[in-house]
Amino acid sequence: MGFGDLKNKTGLKALDDYLADKSYIEGFQPSQADAVVFKGLSGAPAAEFVNALRWYNQINSYGGAKDSFPGVAKALTQYGPAGGDAQAAKKDDDDFDLFGESDSEEEEDEETKAKLAAYAAKKSKKPALIAKSSILLDVKPWDDETDMKALEEKVRSVQTEGLVWGAAKLVPVGYGIKKLQINCVVEDDKVGTDFLEEEICAFEDFVQSVDVAAFNKI
Incomplete structure (x- = not known):
């Protein structure tokens, strides 16, 4: 491991x-x-x-x-890949004989059908992949008097299906002003960067601008 x-x-x-x-x-x-x-x-x-x-x-x-x-x-x-689990999974696949021998053609036919059904059921249980992205946003306030704690609360108040907020930190940008750098994970077919920027910029008393600092597919 x-x-x-x-x-x-x-x-x-x-x-x-x-x-x-x-x-x-x-x-x-x-x-x-x-x-x-x-x-x-x-x-x-x-x-x-x-x-x-x-x-x-x-x-x-x-x-x-x-x-x-x-x-x-x-x-x-x-942390990292679990080698034992992978080997166990490989062993399970090796042990699965899709066309095992039977004493008669009839028994072989029924056994093969049963194994095909079991194999199909096993495959059908695999969850469908959902396309997701990790987005790092830079949220800039108007000045050094902006309440950054309140600003972060405003940003996190943006809630919708397919959006999960993550870690955040304050990053100095000069003249005593700090920007909020906050991470989120979104489902690509439900949430886009345009939606995030529009919703966050709606807090116009706190937010001057929103920029995408990093965008990575998961």
Whole structure:
């Protein structure tokens, strides 16, 4: 279980493969899982590890805020692909003989039909994939007197099906002004960036503008 040594190419390859269809180590927002794996690296992955580098840059953008990610930190070896589960699944597939031998043609025919039905039922239970994206938004206030806590509450009050708000932090932009950087996960066919920008900009007493800082398919 786990990625192995993340300071060599074997470990980085395992991390890169694991993140091929994921934005985070666990779940749909940054967590202690990301913080632990991030600390296990000696630095930014090489460009050849495209998925790992994308993830690294995303987590690195939070700076010191990584320690405030939600969740409970576990040992590095507790995160990553579960080799035992994969081997067990492979063994199950190997043991499944679609055309096993029978003592007679009639028995073989009935047995084959039963196995085909069981195989079809097993396949039908697999959940349909839902296209999702992880979006990092920069929400800028009017000035340094804007109540940023109230601004974040306003942003999180935007609720709709297919939208889940994640971690947030304040980032200095100059002259004592800070912007709100907040992450969310959306279902692509239900929520778009135009909807988010329009809804958040509606709080015109607090919000000057909204920009998409990062957009990643999950």
